[in-house]
Amino acid sequence: YLASRSAWSSTAFQVSLLCVDNFRGHKHHDQGSVNFYQGKAGGTDDWMCSEAQPFTTAPNGTAFSASHYHNVWLMGGHQQRKKGSPNLYGPVATIPRAYQATLYSYARMDCSDAYWTNFSSSNWHGDEKLNDYLHREVFHIRTGNYVVLYDRVTMTDPFTSGASDQRWHFPKVQPTVASNEIKSDNGTNRLFMRLLYPGSYSFTW
Numbered sequence: 001y002l003a004s005r006s007a008w009s010s011t012a013f014q015v016s017l018l019c020v021d022n023f024r025g026h027k028h029h030d031q032g033s034v035n036f037y038q039g040k041a042g043g044t045d046d047w048m049c050s051e052a053q054p055f056t057t058a059p060n061g062t063a064f065s066a067s068h069y070h071n072v073w074l075m076g077g078h079q080q081r082k083k084g085s086p087n088l089y090g091p092v093a094t095i096p097r098a099y100q101a102t103l104y105s106y107a108r109m110d111c112s113d114a115y116w117t118n119f120s121s122s123n124w125h126g127d128e129k130l131n132d133y134l135h136r137e138v139f140h141i142r143t144g145n146y147v148v149l150y151d152r153v154t155m156t157d158p159f160t161s162g163a164s165d166q167r168w169h170f171p172k173v174q175p176t177v178a179s180n181e182i183k184s185d186n187g188t189n190r191l192f193m194r195l196l197y198p199g200s201y202s203f204t205w
Helices: none
Strands: 002-005 013-018 033-038 047-049 073-075 083-085 094-100 104-110 131-141 146-155 164-166 176-178 181-186 189-194
Touching: 002 094, 002 104, 013 104, 013 131, 033 189, 047 181, 047 189, 073 146, 146 164
Parallel strands: none
Antiparallel strands: 002 013, 013 033, 033 047, 073 164, 094 104, 104 131, 131 146, 176 181, 181 189
16 A cells, blocks of 8 residues: 655645555455545545445446446456455555655556456456556656556457456546547646557547
């Protein structure tokens, strides 16, 4: 887990990350998830990007613990696997690099082992790995509260032709789409998402 704040006041900006190398009951399929929060005077909530609400049943029949309800990837329609070993519940991911400095925070999350096909309670590992590479890097500059998030995703053969879905949950304002950029404004805060490669995508609200 990693959190980076601009200050300790109630109006501070915060970015929080979740990526753990162990998993137990009651945790979610949300390795690599990230949330953005801007506090307001009086302590009111002002989320730019958070977990989905309301907590209802996900498309695969699971509860709100599913990957569908977090700001993570779905690989070819697959969420993160349910178990990492017979006694280790959920996908295993790591933060191999993390830095906290006065003016910035940086973290690189490795979720390359979180997605497998056909996982179940009797097949805890799954049959085939879906990703060669899934890294998410987050850089928070505290002065001015700029956050850069960079995802690098490569699917394994024979899944390279499958669709990869990046899930984002905007609880306050519906984003707009123009060219290769998605934008969400909430007060003085602005969130951009830009696809670098490949050059096209589809967007579903």
